[in-house]
Amino acid sequence: MAMLHTVNKSPFESNSFETCLGLAKSGSTVLLFEDGVYAATAGTSAADAISNANGITFAVLGPDAQARGIDGKLADGIKVVDYDGFVDLVAESDQVQAWL
């Protein structure tokens, strides 16, 4: 079953991202938005965790990364989506798990 996980909190401020990674299965997608986008910044322990998570697709909401000035610093292998892309991910998934 294709599951979409969404994370909107900074990995430094809350354990939502860490908990999400612990429970996300191979074949699922993790979308980072709002302050969650900071997890996708190269050079952080969160980005290391992303590169070690095999079989999980990671996406970042572009407008949120741009707002925070980190769009040029995203770690490799992370897909950037816009709001329409967010909707597509939801539509393609059987279930959405929001890690608040």
Add this chain to the structure above:
Amino acid sequence: MSKKFMYLNRKAPYGTVYALESLEVVLIGAAFEQDVSLAFIGDGVYQLTKGQNTDGIGMKNFSPTYSALGDYDVNKIYVEKESLEERGLTLDDLQHLVWEDEDEDWAEKDSIRLVSRAELADVLDDQDVVLSF
């Protein structure tokens, strides 16, 4: 007699309203001619990143306002080194904030002071009032 006021900023911009509220209070407080300093620690360092563009999220980009602080004699901006490093950032990723020193023929000087956690602890200890955001 003027007191030492520190505004301690610990939150990322946009996700919550703390960063914007802090900036508003700093600008209001600057009118009272106190000895004001700002500290950015933890996710607070994200407030100062350069290249912020909020066109896509429908929120006001308040980051250009930080560059006006120098004109309000707010020129002691402490950024904690460890917080930057944890986030994969360096000073180059932050805005270059400056102020003009009236006593030295308006020479332009850096406002940001990169300090270690231990150094910041001493700065904090030296304040009369700390306002936390």
